[in-house]
Amino acid sequence: MATETLTGAQALIRSLELLGVDTVFGLPGGAILPTYDPLMDSKKLRHILVRHEQGAGHAAEGYAAASGRVGVCIATSGPGATNLVTAIADAHMDSVPMLAITGQVNSFAIGTDAFQEADIVGITMPITKHSFLVTRAEDIPGVVAAAYEIATTGRPGPVLIDFAKDAQNGKFEFSWPPKIDLPGFKPITDPHGKQVQAAAELILKSHKPILYVGGGVIRAEASNELLALAELLHAPVTTTLMARGAFPDSHPQHLGMPGMHGTVPAVTALQKSDLLITLGARFDDRVTGDIKSFAKGAKVIHVDVDPAEIGKIRHADVPIVGDAKVVILMLIAELKAQMKSAKPDYEDWWVFLNGLKERYPLGYSETDDGKLSPQYVIQRIGELSGPEAIFAAGVGQHQMWSAQFIKYERPNSWLNSGGLGTMGYAVPAAMGAKVAQPDRLVWAIDGDGCFQMTNQELATCTINNIPIKVAIINNSSLGMVRQWQTLFYNSRYSNTDLNTGTDTIMVPDFVKLGEAYGCLAIRVEKIEDVDAAIKLAMETNDRPVVIDFIVGRDAMVWPMVPSGISNDAVQYARDAAPIWDGDE
Template identity: 75%
Template sequence: MSSDIATAVPRPPARSASAPVMTGAEAVVRSLDLLGVSDVFGLPGGAIMPVYDPLMDDEAVRHILVRHEQGAGHAAEGYASASGKVGVAIATSGPGATNLVTAIADAYMDSVPLLCITGQVFSSLMGTDAFQEADIVGITMPITKHSFLVKRAEDIPGAIAAAYEIASTGRPGPVLVDITKDAQQAEAPFIWPPQIDLPGYRPVTKAHGKQIQAAAQLIAEAEKPVLYVGGGIIRSRASEQLLALAEATGAPVVTTLMARGAFPDSHEQNLGMPGMHGTVPAVLALQESDLIVALGARFDDRVTGKASQFAPHAKVIHVDIDPAEISKIRAADVPIVGDLREVLVDLEAAFRANTDTGRADITQWWAYLKGLRSEFPLGYAPTSDGLLAPQHVIQRIGELTGPEAIYAAGVGQHQMWAAQFIKYERPNAWLNSGGAGTMGYAVPAAMGAKVAEPERVVWAIDGDGCFQMTNQELATCVLNNIPIKVAIINNSSLGMVRQWQTLFFNGRHSNTDLNTGHGTARVPDFVKLAEAYGCLALRVEKEDEIDDAIRTALETNDRPVVIDFVVSADAMVWPMVPQGVGNSEIQYAREHAPSFDQED
């Protein structure tokens, strides 16, 4: 839903004599109760203080007091991404609200259902540059599905209910409800359920039958098809339907960074992750294909490389619930707007019907792809400086913990290694900031995920740069009994930037050394820092210590655990497609790849 729709809230129905009268602040809390919200993350301040008074007495909603509003936003994201529910974050006006902006932008890019409630100055003071005033509706307009500005107490239930509806339906995303302080303090009848009228907001879930038939025919005719799976599969909870379609077609499957776990890594048809740091089989399968079936994917530049050179011989079937994504970057031969849970069922049935009279032979295609998989397995080189190989550390975390855990990553090299070297067998096991690339995401997102799924092991796999942006939320974890595990992949640098400097700036490492990992002058000392927060803290510098440290973390559930893994700064993420070139130029792979010739 476009954010430029008017920010007026739905009007309440006619007043009922039996409706209880309550303050706007009480209406906020009561609305959350009735929507089934059980957990919120927030930080109080002057303009939202009225809401915090009834929140204190509410037994249905657990409020978790964060140490920074950005942490509240990312925690709400982690909560939503792990559970599929709407995450809720609360902040005050001005800087409290603007501290949420990064998390809101992050949720918008990655289609995370988020309800953000902010306080606003008195309506009579708006526009006067009052203390802690900020036009948060205007600021977030480009990065929300919709924003509401509420100035009347009677409008609050309708705004909260409508925001929840918008956030959780269609293509999920963040919605902001900004409430003036006088609206929170005023009294009005509380009427539930409110009448929600959202002109123009009608998400299409059922696809057009003719488009389904056209897509099924293209799949049946394709000799080199690929199922290009994006995060929309996870958001629509369509993993089972994807598995059924994949097995019916026999086509190879590639899962983007946002879709890791949507299709089991152990499945024979899974070629891995495509894109800038994807596997060679996944990257070249897309590049050499004659049909791409894009499912909840948006042809992001990190997947396509130079778009004009991407999959030059492929026709495209593009399925997405958001019509704005279809043909935005790559023109679709068959566009399908609809919910993937429904579309995939219809598409599988239509494909089976089409193949009653035969289908193209894809055995030669699979022979080529299996050759790539055999020749270019994912791997890494030993380090040359005696320090730990970060890939090995992350791989062992995944192997010792298992697929039922949740893994939240920060942004950078460790994010790519976590996507590459941990095996994902189920949706919602992998959380990361894919579109925005937000450093500092991992710790608060892991915290939110653990609140949503308390019985699962939750790892935050973080870099030493990312960790220093939001590690204050360890205090939140300790005080609220949220025992996450944190693995700091400490290469004492901003690793991904350093890698690019090594490759493209003649090794000139300008301002990427963080001085966190080597020798005695660690600034900060992560072990001492974690212990100061009340965590169990360990440091690992030798390979034979890795497994024992991970096992200790897995056995400790009375507090968070932080492990400082001191790894080599020279380790790089491979394979790699440099920015601005086509995927055929994948480095350290393409020159060795066997060619695919349909005539052979």
């Protein structure tokens, strides 16, 4: 094999190029300086200089979530690396394929409390799929290729590689492809045929099945297969927060999102179901509520590529370990064969479900303080932007409203921090998404609290010509926390007032802040201005746009199942539980 003498740093850049990486988000510093030198000459790698390493991490996540490809972020040792921690933990919870590259002090200085030294491999052990410390230049191609393999294969996740400075500087004979040595890494993607057969039998015996779809279907790129399966069975579908877009919202079989802020039809269908066909979902507490009373009458088929998810929270009657796409295709074939003799009949089930859909559609009441209804603003953003756009949200009320009131028709159009619930995700994630999909309209729908955590990346967007649109749903408070204080703490608003509303001292003034970052920034306070503002944002592509939507602070997210309570107690609006007919 032909070899070439390279430094470790050159080998790192070359390896990334050869793996097909085209974009890295990062910020240099002492221990990663050797790598930044050859990075400057790379024709294939675009480096986007962020303003804070957390921004690089979330941008890599947004890049990955929007495109299905690996997101890459780079930081220096010590504080640079620790600033990546939140984003790495976020990627771990939401199974985002990510490579986190960090510099480390010279190998001979490791463990001496050297300047900017932190044990980032140790720190990130519980929040990465795997991590590597590289102290020899010649190990670099093999480790980078292995890290890429781990991040993308099976259940995706973040992999951290920590490069000692002397490993970056050392010279060796580079060759490609390297030998990937991972004897303990054998993800199972092909399911057991017998299990698929058993699943099909259970489905055809059931009377009230529901397809409980999680983010795994999006990661497995199995949306088309899911659609085929759902239509073959004519079974209802619910998509979790992580799976919004995995199944078209416009489809008549879609009941909406389940869980704490799920639709009444979705929450109730799960509770009354006799079979949960669980695809790439993990029975998160925000979906199940009190687990003991969750879907008590249902048997469970659980499909997941990660065997550790199966039976973790809820016993699976038919466990299937495998890639969602492969499993669904096999299931369809098996069902077609079995349906020659037994046709599913879910007629009565649909009568019940359609009744729910009719009686309990998603809705909201107008605010009574003269301010905008946040739900209306978000709904209009969705309607005017259309299903080809990408929407990234922060965490809190605006996130839930964005999950509820924007209609998603395709996978990878909805990006959010589902598992970790990271405030500040939206702006950098939208930036990463726009880089990955430059031809798409990309919105960051953010709260006034979230926006203040990571808005420094607007500088990155302006300077690098990444024209994202930011809609700040400004209720001048930490809205979701305030909602809980209203409901569960006698309206005692302990430390949730942010003073960003028009009737406060307005610190900061988001319009001025947006302008300072070179964005087109406007404030919208009246309902008649909402559409024009959204259209102006959509037409403006020479710089990022920030719209400060002043919304009522008493608006709440409904429906709601209070934390830890049975999903049977779903409330449609405050103190308004759905009314059940006698025997249901």
